[in-house]
Amino acid sequence: MNGLTFCFVISDIDFESGKTLKPSIRNDRCYKFGKASGFTNGTLIITEQLSVIKDVLDFQGYHCVLWNQIKVQPSGQLFATNGDSGAPVFVKDGDGQLACVGIIVGGTTDGMVYVTPVTRILQEFGISQLKTFIPNIADLAKDIHSIKRTLEQLSYTVQAHMSNT
Numbered sequence: 001m002n003g004l005t006f007c008f009v010i011s012d013i014d015f016e017s018g019k020t021l022k023p024s025i026r027n028d029r030c031y032k033f034g035k036a037s038g039f040t041n042g043t044l045i046i047t048e049q050l051s052v053i054k055d056v057l058d059f060q061g062y063h064c065v066l067w068n069q070i071k072v073q074p075s076g077q078l079f080a081t082n083g084d085s086g087a088p089v090f091v092k093d094g095d096g097q098l099a100c101v102g103i104i105v106g107g108t109t110d111g112m113v114y115v116t117p118v119t120r121i122l123q124e125f126g127i128s129q130l131k132t133f134i135p136n137i138a139d140l141a142k143d144i145h146s147i148k149r150t151l152e153q154l155s156y157t158v159q160a161h162m163s164n165t
Contacts, residue, residue, distance in 0.1 A: 018132040020118050021091060021099040023070050030072055031090045032104065036083030042113065044091070044101070045071040057108065070102050070115040080104050080113045089115045100130055 028044045057064045072079050072089065080087065085105060090098040102115035122128065 016132070017097060017099070018130040019093065019097065019099040020122060020129055021093060021101055022117065022119050023091065023101045029091065030101065031098070032080065032084070032087050034080055034084030034087035034104065037078060037081045040074070040077060040079050042072040042074050042079035045073055066114055068117065068120065069105070070117055072113040072115055074111045074113070078111050080107055088118070 023044050029041060030044050031039070031041045033039045057066065070089070087104045088100045089102045089104060091101050093099045100118045102117045103121065105114050105116050107113040118130070122130075
């Protein structure tokens with residue numbers, strides 16, 4: 001493989017725009033495709049701060065305070081499991097297109113999942129959106145032209161070699 005691609009299509013669920021959103025009351029149904037648990041959906045827990053919360057977790061005798069995280073409740077099955085950390089979480093925007101709202105950072109034994117808002121991550125890196133996976137027709141045309149030119153040169157070389165033998 002010549003690089004990592006990130007584009008998936010599952011029935012009517014696809015993400016290729018690179019669009020991001022802050023969570024809101026209008027888009028509480030969320031989706032993710034994790035390495036360990038695959039495609040799942042859940043519900044953003046909406047609060048007055050639009051689901052960005054402070055929570056205190058007790059873990060093996062330690063207190064862990066989570067600030068400004070999105071909380072996701074599973075819908076039927078677990079939303080995420082060990083090995084899904086780092087998986088992007090999506091909601092549908094007003095046009096029905098997927099937009100990333102965050103990245104999974106952990107969860108609790110009762111299935112609650114915590115997600116770091118992606119807009120804050122991008123802000124820290126000075127980036128406005130995620131990578132777009134919609135193909136650029138001009139770039140594709142250049143690539144095709146380059147491949148044709150290479151094939152023509154290869155064909156010429158093979159023909160010259162064959163006539164010399």
